[in-house]
Amino acid sequence: GTEMVPQIIRGFLNQNIEKDIPFSLNTGITFDLLTDLVKRRLDIVLCSYDEHFQDKVTFTPVATQELVLIVHKDHPLAEQESVNLVDTMIYPHIFFTRTSGLRQVVDGLFEKIKGESKVVFEVAEDQVIAGLVAQNFGIAVVPNMPILKFMDVKALQITAPSWERNFYLAFMKYRYMPPVVADLKEYITAGGLSDLV
Known part of the structure; x- marks a missing residue:
C-alpha cells in the first residue's frame, strides 16, 4: 500500500494522461477484499490466493x-x-x-x-x-x-523451507468489466508490477 499501489496508479495515469480517471482504493485482508469483490463493491483486487473464492474469481499471478x-x-x-x-x-x-x-x-x-x-x-x-x-x-x-x-x-x-509468496490480480470470472477497469487489468498483467516488487 505504501509503494506498490501508488506506483501502479502513477504508471497507469502516465499512460492515460488524456483521460480523467478517478480511483477509489480499499485496503484490508484478502478474505474481506475478495468478499467485497464478489458483492460488487470492488472491480479488481491485488491480494493473496484464497481457494474459497476459486469458483467465482480468476486469480492471475502478477508478482512475487x-x-x-x-x-x-x-x-x-x-x-x-x-x-x-x-x-x-x-x-x-x-x-x-x-x-x-x-x-x-x-x-x-x-x-x-x-x-x-x-x-x-x-x-x-x-x-x-x-x-x-x-x-x-x-x-x-x-x-x-x-x-x-x-x-x-x-x-x-x-x-x-523453500517458499514463494505470489501477489494475484483477482477479478470476477463472469462479470462485465468497464473499459477503464479492463485497461488497468491489462496494464497490471502486462508488467505494471514487474519493477515494483
Whole structure:
C-alpha cells in the first residue's frame, strides 16, 4: 500500500494522461477484499490466493514478494542474517489471523517442516505484527516491507523451507468489466508490477 499501489496508479495515469480517471482504493485482508469483490463493491483486487473464492474469481499471478522472519533486535536470533524455520520453533510466534491470505502461506511453511509453533498472537495486519515484534512479544514471518527498516526489528532471510509468496490480480470470472477497469487489468498483467516488487 505504501509503494506498490501508488506506483501502479502513477504508471497507469502516465499512460492515460488524456483521460480523467478517478480511483477509489480499499485496503484490508484478502478474505474481506475478495468478499467485497464478489458483492460488487470492488472491480479488481491485488491480494493473496484464497481457494474459497476459486469458483467465482480468476486469480492471475502478477508478482512475487519476499518473506522474512522478523525478530526484536535484542532477540537471540538477531545475531544471524538468515534462518531455517526449524530453528525458530522454541520461540513464541505471532501469526496472521486465519482469514488472512498470508496465513495459508505461513501455515504451509510450517507444514513443510512438520513444526508446530507456540502462537501468542493472531493479527490481521502485517504492520501490527511488526509492532508486536518490535515490543518483543514474539517473532513472525511477514512480507519484507519498507516499514521494517524504521522499526526495532531485524529481518532474517528464510533459507528453509523453500517458499514463494505470489501477489494475484483477482477479478470476477463472469462479470462485465468497464473499459477503464479492463485497461488497468491489462496494464497490471502486462508488467505494471514487474519493477515494483
